[in-house]
Structures are given as structure tokens and as C-alpha cells.
Amino acid sequence: MRDFSNVHILNHPLINHKVAYLRDVNTNTKVFREIITEVTTLMAYESLKDVPTEVVTIQTPFEKVEQRVIKNDSVAIVPILRAGLGMVDGIFQLFPTAKVGHIGLYRNEETLNPVKYYCKLPKNIEDKVVITLDPMLATGGSSSAAITLLKQHNCKKIKLMSIIAAPEGIEKLASNHPDVEIYVSTLDRCLNDVGYILPGLGDAGDRIFGTK
Ligand code: PRP
Ligand code: URA
Secondary structure, three states: OOOOOOEEEOOOHHHHHHHHHHHOOOOOHHHHHHHHHHHHHHHHHHHOOOOOEEEEEEEOOOOEEEEEEEOOOOEEEEEEEOHHHHHHHHHHOOOOOOEEOEEEEEEOOOOOOEEEEEEEOOOOHHHOEEEEEOOEEOOOHHHHHHHHHHHHOOOOEEEEEEEEEOHHHHHHHHHHOOOOEEEEEEEOOEEOOOOOEEOOOOOHHHHHHOOO
């Protein structure tokens, strides 16, 4: 895979440890969901380190201090349905008031092309840092289409957080959207012949929602 300056593979021991449970076929739905949340929160430390901040004045027990805090209403999150929903609580741990948009896409099983079925975005999303969430970056078709849609809504500062990515997906997304910062916890080997990531964790939506 080529090197892309907008791609960040976190490869952090705390995250890798949890990804092991996600990969394990014996991890049940409840635990799978909990770990998706935990991994997302851990990833957020790195991926949101440049969110807009502002200075406020705080009175400590001793004196006033100028303190930098996150700028009010400056971050929106956009999970790609379905599996991206599993990552929302992980961001809420850090940004409980973040506005949430939803983009619904599924992959056509034969062509693997994304099919859009829903889009509802918060007001003034174009003024916010938009964090797109999807645990799986396989061919890159879904996240690339979601980001194109966000750009059509005039979003200017867009990031993507994915837990597991295939090199094919990173190549496509980073080439189509070189202005988007891509944060991935783990880079896997390749796609299989039906577009699933190997070794991967299976179908993230099915494992989060118990649909298989
Ligand atoms: C999965 C996953 C991503 C997409 C990744 O969604 O959650 O959105 O596939 O594949 P891609 O990079 O090749 O586009 P899926 O289409 O299975 O829908 P679901 O989340 O509703 O199950
Ligand atoms: N979507 C998933 O949920 N898993 C994959 O491995 C690829 C696409």
C-alpha cells in the first residue's frame, strides 16, 4: 500500500488488545457492542486531538484562570448505517452533546457498490468538524460515498474513524478524498472474493445487532 499523509493507522496496544475480542467468533453480541464502544473512545483521543477550542475564564478555589475548552457545538458525528451506529456511544463518552447525522448505505452484494437509502444531517453541519463513523473500511465504497455526500452538503472539515481497514479501502478513500483525515485502529491483509476483510471480524452490522 502507498503511503498517504492523511491516513493514520493507530496500532495502539490498548486498542489492539480489544480488537482481539472483536475478531473472536465466540464474542457474543453484548460484549461485541461494548468493545466497539470502548475502542471508539480510545480512538477518539487521537482522532479528535485537533478539534476547535476556545479560551474561557474559570474561577478555581484560589484564583481565576484562562482555560482552553472544546468550542461549543463545533463537532458533529455521522454514523454510516447500520454498523456506524455502534460507534456513537464511544464518541458520546467524550462529546455528550455532539449533534448526530445519519447516512444510510448498504453494499449491493453483487457489485459491492454502495446504495444510499437515508440521509439526515444536523443544521449548520457545514460549520462543524464532521466525524464519519464506520467500523469497517473494506472496498472503501461506502465511506467514500458518504463523504462525497457530506461534501455536497458543504462540509469542509471531515474525518473518518474506522476500526478495521483493508488496504484496498484505504487506497480508494485516500485517493478520492485526500483532504479527509482517516483514522484506522488496525490495517488488515486484504479482501476476500466477496469483499469481506481478512482476517477481519466478519459482518460488523450483523455482530452489533445480532442479525445473523
Ligand atoms: C458494511 C460496513 C460498511 C461497509 C464497508 O455495511 O458497515 O458500511 O459494509 O464496505 P465497503 O468499504 O466495501 O463499502 P453493510 O453494507 O454490510 O451494511 P450494514 O452496516 O447495514 O450491515
Ligand atoms: N463489511 C463488514 O461488516 N465486514 C467486512 O469485512 C466488510 C464489509
